[in-house]
Amino acid sequence: MLGTMWINTGLALLACVVTFIVAMMSNVWLVSLERAGLAFLLFFLAAFPIRWLFGIITQTSTPSTVEESKDGVVAASPMTSESSEEGVEGIEVSDSAEEDSFTPLTFSRQDHTHLAEDPTTVAEVIRRLSDE
Incomplete structure (x- = not known):
């Protein structure tokens, strides 16, 4: 994970203060405080997956040059x-090290008709559509 617990706490405090100020404009202080506490809890918990995602995105696993x-x-x-x-x-x-490190996966070629192109399947589909 990227960062520390202080990132979670800072983000949650910011959300708490903003929510409290916005809620105070149209609610009593007890309702505003309750909503601010809920915002603190939600943003504190939501910061964990966000930090984890940023850690995965910014992670680099490249060897030395x-x-x-x-x-x-x-x-x-x-x-x-x-x-x-x-x-x-x-x-x-x-570039011999680069060539030896990667070998692509190859599949054997098989000659087959796709299910949509099979004449019996096409005939069955036409029969079903004409019955309905």
């Missing part, structure tokens, strides 16, 4: 900028 393999060859990760095409002098840059 340059990794060195056993051979001493530096492999560039996807985060490196492509503006430096020359690289560092004396160091060979290769």
Whole structure:
């Protein structure tokens, strides 16, 4: 989760004060205080999922930008900028680590007609529609 409990408390206090001031304009002070307390509780509890969501959105799980393999060859990760095409002098840059890390999932091709294109299914649908 992003932040601390003070974020929840601050947001809840802000909602409490705003609700109390707005409610005082048209209600007695006891009703306004009750509504402000309810606003404090709701905003305090609502801040937990909001902080959790912001934590997931801002979370980055990228490895370091340059990794060195056993051979001493530096492999560039996807985060490196492509503006430096020359690289560092004396160091060979290769994309072999990137190629080895990802293998796409492949499915075997099967020749089949889709259910909507099957002549028997189309005939059954037409029969059902004509009966109604």
